[in-house]
Amino acid sequence: MPYSSLVDRSGAAGDVPDQIAEQITGVINEQSTAMQLGRRVPVSTRDSRMPVLTSVPDAYWVDGDTGLKSTSAAAWENQQLTAEEIAVIVPVPDPVLEDSEFDLWAALRPLIGRAFARRLDRAVLFGEEAPMSWGPGLVQRATTATQTVVNDPADPAASILEAAEQVAVAAERAPTAAVVRPGWQYTAARLRTGEVVANPVGAGPFPLALAGLPLAPNPVYWAPAAAEAIVADWDSVLIGARQDIRFEIFNTGVIQDDTGKIVYNLLQQDMSAMRVTARFGYLLATPATATGVAAVPVSVVTPPAP
Numbered sequence: 317m318p319y320s321s322l323v324d325r326s327g328a329a330g331d332v333p334d335q336i337a338e339q340i341t342g343v344i345n346e347q348s349t350a351m352q353l354g355r356r357v358p359v360s361t362r363d364s365r366m367p368v369l370t371s372v373p374d375a376y377w378v379d380g381d382t383g384l385k386s387t388s389a390a391a392w393e394n395q396q397l398t399a400e401e402i403a404v405i406v407p408v409p410d411p412v413l414e415d416s417e418f419d420l421w422a423a424l425r426p427l428i429g430r431a432f433a434r435r436l437d438r439a440v441l442f443g444e445e446a447p448m449s450w451g452p453g454l455v456q457r458a459t460t461a462t463q464t465v466v467n468d469p470a471d472p473a474a475s476i477l478e479a480a481e482q483v484a485v486a487a488e489r490a491p492t493a494a495v496v497r498p499g500w501q502y503t504a505a506r507l508r509t510g511e512v513v514a515n516p517v518g519a520g521p522f523p524l525a526l527a528g529l530p531l532a533p534n535p536v537y538w539a540p541a542a543a544e545a546i547v548a549d550w551d552s553v554l555i556g557a558r559q560d561i562r563f564e565i566f567n568t569g570v571i572q573d574d575t576g577k578i579v580y581n582l583l584q585q586d587m588s589a590m591r592v593t594a595r596f597g598y599l600l601a602t603p604a605t606a607t608g609v610a611a612v613p614v615s616v617v618t619p620p621a622p
Contacts, residue, residue, distance in 0.1 A: 341561045341594075343429025347536045350440040350555050350598070351433070353493050353548075359399050359556035359597055397556050398449035399597040402432055405571060407580050407589040421565065421590060428592050432561075434537040440553070440598050441495070441546060442539045450598050454553070454614050455542050457600055461486075461612040467544040467619055473504050473526055479547040479615035480529055487611035489549035489603075493530045496545045501533050541619065549613035556597035563592045 345351050378384075406424060413420055439446035443453030458464060463486055465479045476494050483491040501524055524531040529547075567588045571580040580587055602610040 341429070343426050344433045344436065344561070344594075347430055348433035348436050349495050349532060349535045350437050350553065353495070353532060353550040354440070354553035354555040354598075355551050357397070357554050357556045359397060396449075397554055397597040397599040398447070399556055399595040400447040400449060401593060401595045402435055403591070403593040404428060404431065405589050405591045407571060407582070407587050410567075410586045410588055413588060424590060425563070428563075428590075429561075430536065432592075432594060436596055437535060437537040438539075440555070441535075441537070442542055444539065446598075451600075454546055454548060454600065455539075455616050457612050458546075458614040458616040461614075463487075463612060463615040465615065465617045466621075467617050469620065470507065472500065472507070472544065472617075475617045476529070476531075476545050476547060477527055479545065479617050480527075482615040483547055483549060483613055486615075487549065487613040489552065489611070489613040491529060491547050491613075491615075492550045493532055494526070494545050494547040495532045495535055497538050497540055497543070498534050500545065501531070543616050544619055545617040547615045547617070552601040552603065552613045554597075554599040554601055556599075557595070561592065561594045563590055565590050 406428070408420060435445075438444040439450060439453060441454050443450075443456050446453060452460070463479075463482045465475050465482065467475045476496070480491045480494065483489055524533060565588055566582060568583045569589075570578045570582065571589065572578050580589075582589060600612070600614070602612055604610055
């Protein structure tokens, strides 16, 4: 983990866009696939319990006018969603701030927001450097459930439709969207396979659809060796925000590494630092199917073996 990174004069010398996002939260919501597609749930404590259907009721025909009506039951089980913290501290020497030709703090906010979005998607989609309390990411859950499709380079659209069929049949859940690797849409268009069409203006947040299935292209983070696409019932992907993004600016205090060594002393070295924190939780709900099996509502299109 880096503890000595900072914004120096060379890093603050470039131009910045005229329009700068005022809130880091908005950037994360716009750029994170998990936040865009997943179902956001309110959480009031670090550990929240989410009821998930584990047994579904059935219904029966009544035999004749005087037949007895049968009984059935349903059950819910609480599954744990744990809000874990994402944080970063960005130190900047005061002379760099004073000599900058633009508002450095305002310029940093959208960049930090994008970094938070990437970190969240790495954990939720691929399980990379995820908190231990979250468990496996979507790709690992689908792989463990053997709900994977090897991508057909000659017909990538068909591979996504096969993955969508897995979600619909094995998990008995309607897939709500597919996230595709960066550039997938250009490969599909070049091959002229399937029907990848543009959604009408106002039809949804995503510009592409395949057999009515919305496609989310150009994710903020992607692991190309792990997946070509992730198809899911995203209503089952629960994302909880424990608190809004908080950012604070300090001009006193010290920054130390994991050995206790002081790397920066803000007061002695005439520095300021922006500290940004947020807390997010993730849970993949696995509701019971009609047969009472807890199914994983995710399928993954994997790249062919090299």
